Each structure stands twice: as structure tokens, then as C-alpha cells.
Amino acid sequence: MTRAPLAITMGDPAGIGPEIVAKLAASDRRPQTPFIVIGDSAILRRAIGIVGAELEVREARVADGVLHFVWEEGILPVLQTGPSLPLDLPIGKVDARAGAASYAYVERAIDLALAGTISGIVTAPINKEAMRAAGIAYPGHTEILADRSGTRDFAMMLANDELRVLLVSIHVSLLEAIRQVTHESELRAMRLAKEACRAFGIEHPRVAVAGLNPHAGENGLFGGEDRDVIAPAIRAARGEGIDASGPWPGDTIFMRARKGEFDVVVAQYHDQGLIPVKYLGLDDGVNVTVGLPFVRTSVDHGTAFDIAGTGRADPASLAYALKQAVAMVTHSYARRGNAGAGASADAGGAGTGARAGEGAPxxxxxxxxxxxxxxxxxxxxxxxxxxxxxxxxxxxxxxxxxxxxxxxxxxxxxxxxxxxxxxxxxxxxxxxxxxxxxxxxxxxxxxxxxxxxxxxxxxxxxxxxxxxxxxxxxxxxxxxxxxxxxxxxxxxxxxxxxxxxxxxxxxxxxxxxxxxxxxxxxxxxxxxxxxxxxxxxxxxxxxxxxxxxxxxxxxxxxxxxxxxxxxxxxxxxxxxxxxxxxxxxxxxxxxxxxxxx
Ligand SMILES: NC(=O)c1ccc[n+]([C@@H]2O[C@H](COP(=O)([O-])OP(=O)(O)OC[C@H]3O[C@@H](n4cnc5c(N)ncnc54)[C@H](O)[C@@H]3O)[C@@H](O)[C@H]2O)c1
Ligand SMILES: N[C@H](C(=O)O)[C@H](O)COP(=O)(O)O
The missing domain is CATH 3.20.20.60 (Phosphoenolpyruvate-binding domains)
Known part of the structure; x- marks a missing residue:
């Protein structure tokens, strides 16, 4: 079966998205797996000039549900989406035109992913203020992707080589995040954490849940949510066969996960989970939306308006996001299409649980x-x-x-x-x-x-x-x-x-x-x-x-x-x-x- 290509959405045209796309496409980190860019050809040419890459933008097009594009070294296939943006669009500034365009790229990618024309989406960063200036109310990609694909149970997961962290709540105020600590949201997060790990190839993940309050509430001393809401949800998750534990104090759970004690941490709110991941650096970080009917990964950084246009932006996180998307697509194909090869091993590996003599080696x-x-x-x-x-x-x-x-x-x-x-x-x-x-x-x-x-x-x-x-x-x-x-x-x-x-x-x-x-x-x-x-x-x-x-x-x-x-x-x-x-x-x-x- 020939697999559809991946698509990278270009992100906010005024941010570093176009530059990191150009750098990646021209570098030796360009993957073997084909991808196209959904964005604006003129802005990408401008970015190619800024970073000094040897690349030619070549138009991709969709006909009868099939993508036609050239995949060769030195060529960047671009699916022009929306009218061409003016070349004097300011770089590094909030602009409603850029906000509207970045939203249009994501919308188009969703349509193509749902139709199976692309195998997954990798997103370059959007700017939320620019989207808001364009009258678009979504707080981020995750919410756009979930809403437009009709996904109710979804979560944001950030991962690097050392940590995997999934959030109970995403782009909401801290007060609202606390309100969202409910039995249902906790249980959903643990289920999704298990599902996400399976997409990474871990069949029986150890899911650790972070507490909300200092020292996970110290048995009610510093707030009752850990004892009264989170702990019962963990018990319920265990009843469903999820290897969940906690609530563990938030100040030490990431250190323990990093040492290999857990496969994934469920964090209670955005910054609790994202600070430890990003603190390890933006290079090897990826943002994954869990629960969607298609693969979506993203860079783990923003539009970096402070360095946009300088050519200094590092494409490492984009390369990593693309690599993870390839791995996830490959794995999901293996699971769906090749039951023999992709069939998961038992927990603990070959022969686990088998007494000597049962089954075949x-x-x-x-x-x-x-x-x-x-x-x-x-x-x-x-x-x-x-x-x-x-x-x-x-x-x-x-x-x-x-x-x-x-x-x-x-x-x-x-x-x-x-x-x-x-x-x-x-x-x-x-x-x-x-x-x-x-x-x-x-x-x-x-x-x-x-x-x-x-x-x-x-x-x-x-x-x-x-x-x-x-x-x-x-x-x-x-x-x-x-x-x-x-x-x-x-x-x-x-x-x-x-x-x-x-x-x-x-x-x-x-x-x-x-x-x-x-x-x-x-x-x-x-x-x-x-x-x-x-x-x-x-x-x-x-x-x-x-x-x-x-x-x-x-x-x-x-x-x-x-x-x-x-x-x-x-x-x-x-x-x-x-x-x-x-x-x-x-x-x-x-x-x-x-x-x-
Ligand atoms: N995936 C996404 O779409 C995404 C992710 C995070 C933030 N954002 C949005 O981006 C905008 C700016 O966010 P922010 O300022 O909080 O964070 P940011 O990640 O854009 O910038 C934080 C710091 O990291 C640096 N940086 C970021 N990416 C870099 C790269 N590839 N190479 C070198 N340096 C890099 C920046 O120069 C800045 O100093 C906001 O609107 C935010 O909502 C989008
Ligand atoms: N919370 C994300 C981060 O800090 O990396 C960022 O806002 C991107 O979120 P979306 O993938 O939903 O746009």
C-alpha cells in the first residue's frame, strides 16, 4: 500500500514557521518520507532568501483526492492555500492577515487528513494574538483540530527524549484549570495517556498522575482535590486496566519519570506539564494531539517574533516533530494493516507470563x-x-x-x-x-x-x-x-x-x-x-x-x-x-x- 504524504502547515507567515520549514527542507535532516507544505509560496520564497537555502518552491496540487507533487532534493512542494500574501507583510508582528492565513492552512490540512489525502499533519507555530485579530476564537491548534474533526476526547501531549507529559486541561486560565479537575477529565486524561503511549509503541504504559496542590495536597492539608477527586479517578482507571498511579507530588514526579519510573505523566494544567519538558530544551520536543482520527504533531515552540526574519531560528523541533509523525504513522499502519508484524507483545516482552512449556518460543x-x-x-x-x-x-x-x-x-x-x-x-x-x-x-x-x-x-x-x-x-x-x-x-x-x-x-x-x-x-x-x-x-x-x-x-x-x-x-x-x-x-x-x- 502506498502511503499518502505528510503535510507541514507553514504556521504564522510573520513568525519563524516559514524559515524553519525552508531550513529543514534544505538540510540533511530532510526526511526520506515525502511531505508537502500547506502555506504560501511567496512567503516561503522570502524565507528561503532569509535563510540562504538552495531550494526551489514547486507547486503541489490536489486532483480527485490525490496529491500531485515533486519530491526531489532541492525542491519544496507547496500547496498554495488562499490568495498569495503580499511580500511586504511585516515580519515579527501581529497581523490579522497572517492570523487568518495560518488558520486557513490548518483548516485545509484537516480536510485533507480526514479525506486520507495526507497521512498526518505536522504544524509550524501559529500566533494566537494574530488569530484573534483575524476574528478567530480558537485558543490553539489543538482545539481547532478537535473541533473540526468532531473529536470529543482529546488531549495535548508534549514529549522529548526524556519525558512524555499529557495535560488534563490546555489553554485556559489557572482558575479554570482548577475547575476542570473533575473525575471525568482525570479519567479521560489517563485513558488518553495510555492511548498516546500505544501510538508510541508502548503497549502497557506506566501512567503517573501529578497532584494539583503542593505535595499532592498532603492528605487534605493543602487542598482536597488530590484526595477527593484525583485519587478516586486513579482507582477507577486502575479498574479499567490502566497501570495508573498517584497523585504524586508535582515537584518530584517529572524527575522520577525522567529516570524511567513512569512512561507518561498526566499533568494537571498547562504550565505544570510544559515547563519541565521545555526546560530540557526546545530541540527534541514535540507536541502531539492525542485522540484525533489522524496523526498530528507540532513543534514545541511558538512564533518567536523576536528572532523572525533574522534566519536564526532553529529547525530542530520541526525535524523532531516530523520524525515523530513518521514513526506514528508507520506504527498505526503496522497496527492496522499488518496484524502479524504489528501485533503487540505481551507486557514484559517475549514469553512473559508463559510458564516454560506454554506456547511457542x-x-x-x-x-x-x-x-x-x-x-x-x-x-x-x-x-x-x-x-x-x-x-x-x-x-x-x-x-x-x-x-x-x-x-x-x-x-x-x-x-x-x-x-x-x-x-x-x-x-x-x-x-x-x-x-x-x-x-x-x-x-x-x-x-x-x-x-x-x-x-x-x-x-x-x-x-x-x-x-x-x-x-x-x-x-x-x-x-x-x-x-x-x-x-x-x-x-x-x-x-x-x-x-x-x-x-x-x-x-x-x-x-x-x-x-x-x-x-x-x-x-x-x-x-x-x-x-x-x-x-x-x-x-x-x-x-x-x-x-x-x-x-x-x-x-x-x-x-x-x-x-x-x-x-x-x-x-x-x-x-x-x-x-x-x-x-x-x-x-x-x-x-x-x-x-x-
Ligand atoms: N505550536 C504552536 O503553534 C505554538 C506553540 C507555542 C507557542 N505558540 C504561540 O507563539 C507565540 C509566541 O509564544 P512565546 O513567545 O510564548 O514562545 P516562543 O516559543 O515563540 O518563544 C520563546 C523563546 O524561545 C525562542 N525560540 C522559540 N523557538 C525557537 C527556535 N525554533 N529557534 C530558536 N529560538 C527559538 C524565542 O526566540 C523566544 O526567546 C504565542 O502566540 C504563542 O501562543 C504557538
Ligand atoms: N501550549 C502549546 C505550547 O506551549 O507548546 C502551544 O500553545 C501550542 O498549542 P497548539 O498545538 O494547540 O497550538
Whole structure:
């Protein structure tokens, strides 16, 4: 299926919108995914001149519900909307003509999105005073989009690499925001927070709700809303299966979320939620409207009249908003159109909850070679997602932490579960890895051998923990000990409540591997992942025939070791998935009909 292009609305013609669009289109941050601009060609040419870009504006047009435009480097496709604006339109000033035009661009984008002519909308900033001067009463994009698409339940969410924050109320006075703290609005916000996280690929998000009053009211001491309204709504949300918690004091909730304790924060009003996000900088921030029938993302900054016309505006937030829109559109297509590949994993990842022996093993692709995360992990990740893999892991060695954070975001944006495997051998490195797992907010922490040191760090997080049984040596790691010793170690580990399963380095064991797998799986009633050196179809077949819950492959797929229909990682991963599917079908045929859950 060919996907419709995205559209960027140009924003207020007197603001920095046209300049950041021009800068982005001319830069190496221009995405591969096609987009058009809904705006004014003359103003965009003026902006191109201001920023000194090498770009030609080329007209786009809609005929019979289809967009016709040229997508080539050096060309900016623009859907002229409304009459051309005069080139002497003042820059950096409130102007009713600019306000009216910016509204018209958004209106047109909504119509095209509802018709399916574009796949989503990315908005450059509008100026609310200019819109008001034009007689338009909406306080912002969010309200226009919701109203004109007939959406009743919607919310504003701001997100960057470290935080996701969804607001209970948006563009209203503080007094009105307090009035809007009701059971219904709280519950709606939590539902939408869960929905938003799912659009980012987090199927079972941990939703934290901020209190309204200082210290979340301190049990009624500083106001009753937290105890009497917000807390009962959280209980109701939990009753609906939302993993909600709070109300947490607003002054520390964001710090905790940033460390990975929560996936999303529900903030009670605009500035409570937006200050922490914007304080981290405007570069990697995106504003998402949740609940709409189409994807909408936006820059997280305004029209910046103080620098408009100087060419100094930074297009980073626009690039990020566009990237997020691409990820969300891709994910929603995967969910709707490719049930197999996009089907969500259980909470906690492959094999979660399955006792050893139930179901058929899942495949986890590791972005690692010889126990190190590969330097081109992000490029390989894109291929893995394209191949339909939805369980993806890496090690905490090989890439700097900041890049691992980006990797985690991209794995999630692709709708996959995130696995971190610890291969460092000493205790302090293992502790550091556990902290990294919490900070990164991975779904599953695999490896390591010291639950007594790791469990206190994971306490309170939703991370599933699967340490290595047996003695682990060297790098790349090998598994040492006798089968009996490894089985005893497996039992000891699984006696801990916080250990959810095991990571068995079976093919790094110098003995009878199949006997080892069988004995360990039989000895514990928690899921066992078979990891390390699965490098040929026979080994996959052996794992598929076992009682294991999942298995990992990294090096062999990256090195093209499996016999595949063509070169490259995508063919490797498809081959592995096909082998898995074939064995799974055989297994379920042999088991006969069973109840679907
Ligand atoms: N998405 C939107 O449409 C959106 C978002 C926020 C604010 N607004 C509107 O924008 C107008 C101005 O708002 P404001 O002054 O509060 O905030 P603003 O974000 O426009 O400006 C705040 C500060 O950040 C700087 N800044 C903003 N974006 C920048 C960029 N890309 N590169 C470099 N510096 C940048 C500005 O120069 C200014 O110093 C208001 O009408 C507001 O309602 C619109
Ligand atoms: N509250 C938003 C912010 O500060 O970033 C801004 O006003 C944009 O809102 P809309 O996306 O609704 O225009």
C-alpha cells in the first residue's frame, strides 16, 4: 500500500514557521518520507532568501483526492492555500492577515487528513494574538483540530527524549484549570495517556498522575482535590486496566519519570506539564494531539517574533516533530494493516507470563555482534522493523548512553519491545547496567548474575528481569558448570519474586546443550530465554522444539549466516521468522485445537 504524504502547515507567515520549514527542507535532516507544505509560496520564497537555502518552491496540487507533487532534493512542494500574501507583510508582528492565513492552512490540512489525502499533519507555530485579530476564537491548534474533526476526547501531549507529559486541561486560565479537575477529565486524561503511549509503541504504559496542590495536597492539608477527586479517578482507571498511579507530588514526579519510573505523566494544567519538558530544551520536543482520527504533531515552540526574519531560528523541533509523525504513522499502519508484524507483545516482552512449556518460543533480535551493540544499530533497527521483528534488544556496551536512549525511543516508536542484556561480569558494572535499564525504561533486563544487587534497583519499576543461571565467564560470554549446577542456579534465581524468568546462554555451554535446555525449562516455572550463538536453522529448530519461551539472535543475522532468499539483514530476519512460523504451525497442529485467549 502506498502511503499518502505528510503535510507541514507553514504556521504564522510573520513568525519563524516559514524559515524553519525552508531550513529543514534544505538540510540533511530532510526526511526520506515525502511531505508537502500547506502555506504560501511567496512567503516561503522570502524565507528561503532569509535563510540562504538552495531550494526551489514547486507547486503541489490536489486532483480527485490525490496529491500531485515533486519530491526531489532541492525542491519544496507547496500547496498554495488562499490568495498569495503580499511580500511586504511585516515580519515579527501581529497581523490579522497572517492570523487568518495560518488558520486557513490548518483548516485545509484537516480536510485533507480526514479525506486520507495526507497521512498526518505536522504544524509550524501559529500566533494566537494574530488569530484573534483575524476574528478567530480558537485558543490553539489543538482545539481547532478537535473541533473540526468532531473529536470529543482529546488531549495535548508534549514529549522529548526524556519525558512524555499529557495535560488534563490546555489553554485556559489557572482558575479554570482548577475547575476542570473533575473525575471525568482525570479519567479521560489517563485513558488518553495510555492511548498516546500505544501510538508510541508502548503497549502497557506506566501512567503517573501529578497532584494539583503542593505535595499532592498532603492528605487534605493543602487542598482536597488530590484526595477527593484525583485519587478516586486513579482507582477507577486502575479498574479499567490502566497501570495508573498517584497523585504524586508535582515537584518530584517529572524527575522520577525522567529516570524511567513512569512512561507518561498526566499533568494537571498547562504550565505544570510544559515547563519541565521545555526546560530540557526546545530541540527534541514535540507536541502531539492525542485522540484525533489522524496523526498530528507540532513543534514545541511558538512564533518567536523576536528572532523572525533574522534566519536564526532553529529547525530542530520541526525535524523532531516530523520524525515523530513518521514513526506514528508507520506504527498505526503496522497496527492496522499488518496484524502479524504489528501485533503487540505481551507486557514484559517475549514469553512473559508463559510458564516454560506454554506456547511457542518468540524471536528476539539483538542489535549486537560478539556481545557489543553495533555502531550502526539505528540503521539496523530500521531494517528489523521493516522485516516485522517486534522484540529487539541490545547490550549496554558498544554505544554511548545517549545513543542507547535514542535507540530505545526508536524501538518503541516502531512498536517493538525493548530488551537490554547485561554482559559485564563485575558487580559494579552489573549495578550500573541495572540503573541504565531503569533510566532507559526498557521492558526487559536480561543477563547478569546478581539479583541481590539488581532487585533493589528495579524495585517499583515494571521491568521484567531475567538473569543468567550458572557461571558466566569472559566476553563474549560463555556458560560454565555442570548441567546440575546450572539447574540448581536456575532454581535459586527463580525463587526470587522479582526474577521473572531466565536468560540461558545455552549455545555457549560446552556440553549437551539440548539436555541443558530441557533440564532448566523443566526445573523452573518461569519463562526461559535461550541466548547466544544461535547461528543455524538446526539450532532454531531445537529451541522451537523445547519448552523455552524465547530465543535471541544477533551476530549470525547481522553477519548473514542463515541461508536466505537474498543478501542483507532483512532477508536474514525474514528467514528466521519463517523458520519460527513453520515450527510454530507444526507445534500447534500437533497440539490440536485449543482455546484462543
Ligand atoms: N505550536 C504552536 O503553534 C505554538 C506553540 C507555542 C507557542 N505558540 C504561540 O507563539 C507565540 C509566541 O509564544 P512565546 O513567545 O510564548 O514562545 P516562543 O516559543 O515563540 O518563544 C520563546 C523563546 O524561545 C525562542 N525560540 C522559540 N523557538 C525557537 C527556535 N525554533 N529557534 C530558536 N529560538 C527559538 C524565542 O526566540 C523566544 O526567546 C504565542 O502566540 C504563542 O501562543 C504557538
Ligand atoms: N501550549 C502549546 C505550547 O506551549 O507548546 C502551544 O500553545 C501550542 O498549542 P497548539 O498545538 O494547540 O497550538
Amino acid at each position: 518468540e524471536f528476539i533480535f539483538m542489535l549486537t555482534r560478539n556481545d557489543r551493540t553495533v555502531s550502526d544499530a539505528r540503521a539496523r533497527l530500521a531494517e528489523a522493523l521493516e522485516a516485522g521483528v517486534r522484540h529487539i534488544g541490545f547490550k549496554d556496551v558498544g554505544l554511548p548512553f545517549s545513543e542507547l536512549r535514542t535507540l530505545v525511543e526508536e524501538i518503541r516508536a516502531g512498536g517493538a519491545k525493548v530488551y537490554l542484556e547485561v554482559v559485564s561480569l563485575d558487580e559494579s558494572s552489573e549495578i550500573a547496567s541495572a540503573r541504565a535499564a531503569v533510566s532507559l525504561g526498557v521492558d526487559v533486563l536480561m543477563g547478569g548474575t546478581r539479583p541481590e544487587s539488581v532487585l533493589p534497583i528495579l524495585h517499583g519499576s515494571a521491568i521484567h528481569y531475567r538473569p543468567f543461571p550458572g557461571a558466566i565467564m569472559g566476553h563474549p560470554s560463555v556458560l560454565r558448570g555442570t548441567v546440575d549446577e546450572i539447574v540448581s542456579s536456575a532454581k535459586r534465581l527463580c525463587a526470587h519474586d522479582g526474577v521473572h524468568g531466565l536468560d540461558l546462554l545455552a549455545y555457549r555451554f560446552d556440553g549437551d546443550v539440548e539436555a541443558l535446555i530441557a533440564r532448566v525449562c523443566a526445573a523452573v516455572d518461569k519463562p526461559v530465554v535461550i541466548a547466544g550463538s544461535i547461528d543455524r536453522p538446526e539450532r532454531i529448530a531445537a529451541v522451537m522444539a523445547s519448552q523455552a519461551a524465547a530465543f535471541t539472535i544477533g551476530t549470525a543475522a547481522l553477519d548473514g549466516t542463515f541461508p536466505a532468499a537474498g543478501p542483507g539483514l532483512i532477508h536474514q530476519l525474514r528467514t528466521i521468522s519463517n523458520i519460527v512460523a513453520e515450527h510454530r504451525n507444526r507445534k500447534s497442529a500437533a497440539a490440536g485445537p485449543r482455546n484462543e485467549r
